[in-house]
Amino acid sequence: MTEDEFDGFYAAAFPRLTGQLYAFTGDHGEAQDVVQEAFVRAWDRRREFLADGAPEAWIRTVAMRLAVSRWRRARRWLELVRRNPLPEHTPGPGPERTALMTALRELPEAQRKAVVLHHLCDLSVEQVASETGVPTGTVKARLSRGRAALARRLGEADELGEREDDRVR
Numbered sequence: 107m108t109e110d111e112f113d114g115f116y117a118a119a120f121p122r123l124t125g126q127l128y129a130f131t132g133d134h135g136e137a138q139d140v141v142q143e144a145f146v147r148a149w150d151r152r153r154e155f156l157a158d159g160a161p162e163a164w165i166r167t168v169a170m171r172l173a174v175s176r177w178r179r180a181r182r183w184l185e186l187v188r189r190n191p192l193p194e195h196t197p198g199p200g201p202e203r204t205a206l207m208t209a210l211r212e213l214p215e216a217q218r219k220a221v222v223l224h225h226l227c228d229l230s231v232e233q234v235a236s237e238t239g240v241p242t243g244t245v246k247a248r249l250s251r252g253r254a255a256l257a258r259r260l261g262e263a264d265e266l267g268e269r270e271d272d273r274v275r
Contacts, residue, residue, distance in 0.1 A: 107161070108152075109152070112148075119161075119165065120141060120142075120145070123162065124137050127140055127141055127166075127170065127173060130170060137173075140169040140173045140176070143169070144166075144169040145165060147168055148165055148168070208259075209260055210256070212255075212259060213252055217248045217251055217252035217255065220238070220248035220249050221252040223238070224249055231249070
């Protein structure tokens with residue numbers, strides 16, 4: 107089957123196969139996905155397709171097997187979740203993390219990027235320089251300024267927290 111023949115076959119068979127798989131799966135989007143995946147797999151075999159004599163049946167079989175495989179995978183996942191339920195409540199970030207994120211947002215972008223890459227992503231100064239396209243001396247200066255600004259901002263946040271604690275007492 108040539109590319110043009112395959113394109114024509116696809117245009118004619120896709121809606122019909124999607125309708126058949128929709129009846130099988132009960133989900134139109136899922137039916138489209140598995141039929142599309144079956145056509146992708148058929149693309150590699152398009153030269154042998156006419157010799158098989160039943161290309162539409164082959165695609166329908168592959169699509170149905172894909173649908174069953176997806177259904178089994180979803181069922182296994184559901185069984186796993188039922189056996190090991192997710193915690194009902196996941197605690198949010200603590201006050202320290204919130205204060206850090208707020209302080210980071212207040213830094214100039216270049217300093218914030220250097221601090222995050224170096225301290226949170228564990229990149230060396232040289233790696234940060236390579237990733238940001240600036241000399242290592244510039245990275246060191248941005249890190250120094252960024253750390254100093256964070257220390258000031260986080261120190262202010264600590265002082266505010268202590269004042270609030272005093273008011274509550």
